[in-house]
Structure formats: structure tokens, C-alpha cells
Amino acid sequence: MTLLAILAAAGLLLIVIEIVFIPGTTIVGIFGGLLSGYSIVKAYTDFGIETGHAFLLANLIGGAIILIVCFRSGVWSKFANKSISDGKAIDDLDIELSVGDEGITLSDLRPMGKAEFKNKTYEVQTLGAFCNHPSKIIIVDISRYKIIVQPLN
Numbered sequence: 001m002t003l004l005a006i007l008a009a010a011g012l013l014l015i016v017i018e019i020v021f022i023p024g025t026t027i028v029g030i031f032g033g034l035l036s037g038y039s040i041v042k043a044y045t046d047f048g049i050e051t052g053h054a055f056l057l058a059n060l061i062g063g064a065i066i067l068i069v070c071f072r073s074g075v076w077s078k079f080a081n082k083s084i085s086d087g088k089a090i091d092d093l094d095i096e097l098s099v100g101d102e103g104i105t106l107s108d109l110r111p112m113g114k115a116e117f118k119n120k121t122y123e124v125q126t127l128g129a130f131c132n133h134p135s136k137i138i139i140v141d142i143s144r145y146k147i148i149v150q151p152l153n
Helices: 002-021 027-047 049-072
Strands: 102-105 112-117 120-126 136-142 147-151
Touching: 002 027, 002 049, 027 049
Parallel strands: 120 147
Antiparallel strands: 102 112, 102 136, 112 120, 136 147
């Protein structure tokens, strides 16, 4: 019976190690679950229904208590990302360009690529036409997030 209690405790300990210290590997957690499960099954087969129920209940209560203690103790705060991002996925374009400005491509535009206007590099987009590098281009539209260009003929 002592061996079964040690197996059950070791199983719970391995599950805690899986959750707290090395999350994502699942091998340690699976092994811990197998140990706990084996101790419960062995208690049923060797000592009868009452002892099996007691082991099952002890494993469930012990596991719940351990998880509650882990969550409330602040262990997870060590893993939490506490930084706050004040940016956006796409910031508003802060540009000094206007429709009609001419520039040159720094890469092929298929339909997006890099171009230079007024000695600054911008990401630009054509209206579907491909434009080889180096080509002269002109701005035809500036929306909130895009600079639309077309080849200058």
C-alpha cells in the first residue's frame, strides 16, 4: 500500500512538474498520469473497491489542491508577459509625400515593393501592374496605410 501511495504522489508530482516547470513537453505529464492511473488501478485490483475508491478520491483531491496552490501562489506570474504594447500592427503613415510625386523603385513591384521618394524608402503598391527595378514611378493615391503608384512612361 505504501508503494501505491508513493506511485500516486510521484505521478502527481510529475504532472505538477509538467504544468509548472516544463510545459509543452507532455511526456512528463503523460508519465505522471500513467503513474497515478496505475496506482489507482492497482489499488482496485489488490485491495478492493473501498481502497480503490479511496485512492481515486485522494488522487483527485490531491491533484485539485496542488493545481489550486500552483495557480494562487503566483508561480504563473514568472511566466506572464507583463509588457504592454502601445503600438498597432500598422501605424498610420507619417509621410511628407503627395499625389504626383515621382520616385524610383528599389525593388521589383509585384505588385508591392520598395521605392524611394525624396531620399526616403517607402513600401508602395501598384494597381496590379508589375514594375521592374529600377523604374521611375509616380504616386497616384495615398490612403491611410498605402502608397499607390504606377509606372511613369
